[in-house]
Amino acid sequence: LINRLPSSTLHMETPFFKLYGTNPSYSSLKVFGCRCFPYLRDYSKNKFGPKSYPCVFIGYSPTHKGYRCLHPPTRRVYISRHVVFDEHNLPYADPKLLFSSSQHAISMSTYADFADGLFSTSAAPAPPFVPSLPLSQLVSHGGGVS
Known part of the structure; x- marks a missing residue:
């Protein structure tokens, strides 16, 4: 620079x-503090892991050729060369939100919302599936069925 x-x-x-x-x-210069979506292939534990998280651009890596991206909920910094930037959205543009007691004060949309330009309301999430067995079919530690 x-x-x-x-x-x-x-x-x-x-x-x-x-x-x-x-x-x-x-x-290669980007707006500091803008919303970004780093490609997280190297950080994923398996192929079903997330490909990206909505992050905040915090600068350039001094040791790698890549962008430094902060994931606010986990406070983890990702370094990636492959990043999609939304330079018109500044999640921390309002300084009052930085010191807010609410952890969800900043709304971070997903990459799909940014790419498609659609901000649709999502339906309520489906309740988790919990299999229920009658107590008579549970296996006891003695090896038999009680």
């Missing part, structure tokens, strides 16, 4: 321009 900023000692030209004769590309 430093080599891409104009310098007064170089007559308001960038060091990158002096070295290479072309203007630098700013395409």
Whole structure:
């Protein structure tokens, strides 16, 4: 980033321009604090794990070529080169929400909502399936059926 900023000692030209004769590309620079969706293949424990979480862009990795993304509910930082950015949505734009006692003060939509542009209301989640067996069919520790 430093080599891409104009310098007064170089007559308001960038060091990158002096070295290479072309203007630098700013395409990899993103809006700090915007919502992002990192590709989480390397972090997934199995193939059925989540491919992405809604995160907040917190900067660039100094040791890897990738973006640093914070997942607010778990406070885990993911580093990924493959990230989809929603630079128009700033989850922490209101400073009052940062210090709110409510953990769910910030609404983070999913990647599908962002990609499709559809913000539909979701139906109530289905109750978990709990198999019920009559007590007479439970196996006791003695090895037999009681």
